[in-house]
Amino acid sequence: MKTDHQRCTNLAYLGTGAIAFAFIGWRWNMALAPLLALPLLMRYTRGCSNGFGLVLAWPLLAIGAGLAMWRTWDLDLWLFFAVPLLRVLFILIPLALDRLARRRLGPLVSTLVFPASMVAFDFVLSFSPFSTVPASAVGLFGNRELSQITSIAGIWGLGFLVYWLAPAFNALAESHFDFKKAGTATILPLAAFGAALAFGAVRIATDPIGVPSVRVAGVGVDHPRDYWNLIDEGTPREKVLALAPELAAIEDELFARSARAVAAGARILTWSEGACVLAEESEPAFVERAQSFARESGVYLAAAVLTLHYGSGISDNKLLMFTPEGRLAFTYVKTISWYPTGSDGRLKVVDTPYGRLGAAICFDMDTPAFAHGLARLDADLVVVPAYDSEGIRPFHTEVGLYRSIENGYSVFRQVADGTSMAVDGRGVVRAVEDWFTGSDHLMIADLPMRREPTLYSATGDLVAWLDVALLAALIVLVIAASLRARRSRSS
Numbered sequence: 001m002k003t004d005h006q007r008c009t010n011l012a013y014l015g016t017g018a019i020a021f022a023f024i025g026w027r028w029n030m031a032l033a034p035l036l037a038l039p040l041l042m043r044y045t046r047g048c049s050n051g052f053g054l055v056l057a058w059p060l061l062a063i064g065a066g067l068a069m070w071r072t073w074d075l076d077l078w079l080f081f082a083v084p085l086l087r088v089l090f091i092l093i094p095l096a097l098d099r100l101a102r103r104r105l106g107p108l109v110s111t112l113v114f115p116a117s118m119v120a121f122d123f124v125l126s127f128s129p130f131s132t133v134p135a136s137a138v139g140l141f142g143n144r145e146l147s148q149i150t151s152i153a154g155i156w157g158l159g160f161l162v163y164w165l166a167p168a169f170n171a172l173a174e175s176h177f178d179f180k181k182a183g184t185a186t187i188l189p190l191a192a193f194g195a196a197l198a199f200g201a202v203r204i205a206t207d208p209i210g211v212p213s214v215r216v217a218g219v220g221v222d223h224p225r226d227y228w229n230l231i232d233e234g235t236p237r238e239k240v241l242a243l244a245p246e247l248a249a250i251e252d253e254l255f256a257r258s259a260r261a262v263a264a265g266a267r268i269l270t271w272s273e274g275a276c277v278l279a280e281e282s283e284p285a286f287v288e289r290a291q292s293f294a295r296e297s298g299v300y301l302a303a304a305v306l307t308l309h310y311g312s313g314i315s316d317n318k319l320l321m322f323t324p325e326g327r328l329a330f331t332y333v334k335t336i337s338w339y340p341t342g343s344d345g346r347l348k349v350v351d352t353p354y355g356r357l358g359a360a361i362c363f364d365m366d367t368p369a370f371a372h373g374l375a376r377l378d379a380d381l382v383v384v385p386a387y388d389s390e391g392i393r394p395f396h397t398e399v400g401l402y403r404s405i406e407n408g409y410s411v412f413r414q415v416a417d418g419t420s421m422a423v424d425g426r427g428v429v430r431a432v433e434d435w436f437t438g439s440d441h442l443m444i445a446d447l448p449m450r451r452e453p454t455l456y457s458a459t460g461d462l463v464a465w466l467d468v469a470l471l472a473a474l475i476v477l478v479i480a481a482s483l484r485a486r487r488s489r490s491s
Helices: 004-021 035-048 052-070 077-102 113-125 150-176 186-204 228-233 239-244 244-263 280-296 362-366 366-375 395-407 456-460 464-489
Strands: 213-219 268-271 276-279 298-307 316-322 326-331 349-351 353-361 382-389 410-416 419-423 429-434 442-448
Touching: 004 035, 004 052, 035 052, 035 077, 035 150, 035 298, 052 077, 077 113, 077 150, 077 464, 150 186, 150 395, 150 456, 213 244, 213 280, 213 298, 213 349, 213 382, 213 419, 239 244, 239 298, 244 268, 244 276, 244 280, 244 442, 268 362, 268 382, 268 410, 276 280, 276 410, 280 316, 298 382, 316 353, 316 456, 326 349, 362 366, 362 382, 362 419, 366 456, 382 395, 395 410, 395 419, 395 456, 410 442, 429 442, 429 456
Parallel strands: 213 268, 268 298, 276 298, 353 382, 382 410
Antiparallel strands: 213 442, 298 316, 316 326, 349 353, 410 419, 419 429
16 A cells, blocks of 8 residues: 555656646746656656546646647647647656556566557657657757757657666665666666767767858748638638739848848748748739849749739648749659648658758658658758747747758748758758847858768668557567466466
């Protein structure tokens, strides 16, 4: 029987863990939060005398998750309630599996169940519209050294290491902080974590010298309204036409600011997501203007536009890539979107004197399997127009920047209503601009013209699939151990 002191201590683990959990990702992201929250929550679930403890934790953790998500994205009310509940469930299930395996598997093998199940859930969720945003490890981007492990194993390798620390710390606590007694259940995960830090430190310190760079600029313009609301209304013709003077002024300002970027030496230009809003009949004239601008300025212009088609609920949210010859090299339509989209799902690149230049839009970069397509196309530099909200900055920008480390290409992410960042192929930040603290919405960065090959760029999500296989094997071992124990009791 548990004493009152033990119950209070266990509830303290839950309360402290729940507070720390609210700082994982989203509005209040803190890099150390998962390293504190997950071990404490595991300490709580291991200390529960029955499954009711997990039921108690679910709404408490969901409240923290919901507060962290409040006013970060424009979600329907039912989604705002459903997403925190599901996010917490996908953490409680691994905690329940850990509790079960701890009693049936060896000290070291049982520590693998929690990280394997967490990564498996993260991998499955990466194919949902939320992609890797709910993953508990993605908030660690600010730790440059630790993040380098993604160049080998992707975000899945980073997640496994971070999640593995929870059973490691618990094994140490249960041995009364005697490392010898805790044994490999603590020492091996800590050694792996330390090795990852050492690898990252060496990789950052040996950044290649002498790689030529190109100046890239990002441009944004304030919008007086949310033009996606017109799509929600079915894009009524009369409302779009009434906004013609307003849309023309936005277009003029975008080209004026782009001219300033050219004067600052930029050879590649990109705009924030949907920066230029066009009525469908205005697009041909816009294309001619953009072609002339690119030709006269001698730049590559990645013009991010939102074309409004009357009577349609389709979001024609795209990027038009113009060359210094005035040629439209390609059109890319956003693929991973909350709106219906006409995208063909094909990423594209163009050969330039500055390397192979690719493009994606906002959410496209949150999905490792999709963004890996740019590595298969040998992209050296990727421009990413994006649109966020004040509440989720800079976290959401950092989620997509893992793709730079995984695949070795530089990423220039120009964000409206958020934090713009430019990073090289090791995720080292070369420029940053916050939409809410500046007025010109212009970011300039010198980025390498050559991609750095990585193991992940060659193998893709192999580690994630191996993790799924590991979890399946561990579940089989748990079932077999349970059957043996049952036979032993009955004999």
